[in-house]
Amino acid sequence: MDKRMVAAVLAFTIVTVFFFFSIFLIHPFGEPGQVRMDDRIIENTQNESASNNGVTSVVFDYRGFDTLGEATILFSAVAGVIMIFRRVKE
């Protein structure tokens, strides 16, 4: 057994142990741990953002900065693709 094999087995074991730890320590399905923010948004989204769709009100109103970041990522992706595949004049 060479060193790379030992390292691979060691890394696999560590990742597996942490994976199963995180599986067994997770909260049971359907019973979220921290629900204060969820309850507050579900109760107040129709009054505050006047929207029947709670997900859209979270995405565009409560967590607008996150959507701004997504839009920035898409913008930079488009700019990068246009720059890479530009037509070079010869």
Add this chain to the structure above:
Amino acid sequence: MTEMTRIVKTIANILFPFTMIFGLYIITHGHLTPGGGFQGGAVIASGCALLLVTYGSRWVLTRIKEKRLAAFESMGAIGFITIALLGIVFSMVFFGNFLAGSNLLFGNVPATGSTLADLNTGGVLPLMNFAVGVKVIAGLFVIILIMSYASSIKEWGQ
């Protein structure tokens, strides 16, 4: 990428308007039903990708240039930022929902609980959905179009 057969063209011609209608429905009803600007924009960009696969990138590039699409993408981003900045002016908060509760555009407030869908609600959310929708349509389509055209060039890389 060359053109495909007549069967593919016929099916694409039938399916393309329905894809457009479905994507626009998802964008405009983003504050009422599941979906929104990103999802509806992805649906419409998929419909445009269907045209691209069917007719080839050169045919599409005779209809619309990628610079115009890039301009649409920037317009969507500018509209999104502008609406977010208007929140500072009118409600003192970045991304503030200044149209909610007013009697202007999209100004109604639905009753709490399970209510009927009213399109005239949501404040700035429908406007932001529209801006992000335009942005995602143009952005995804220009990515697919440019990569498809680049792969169709014969003497790529000399």
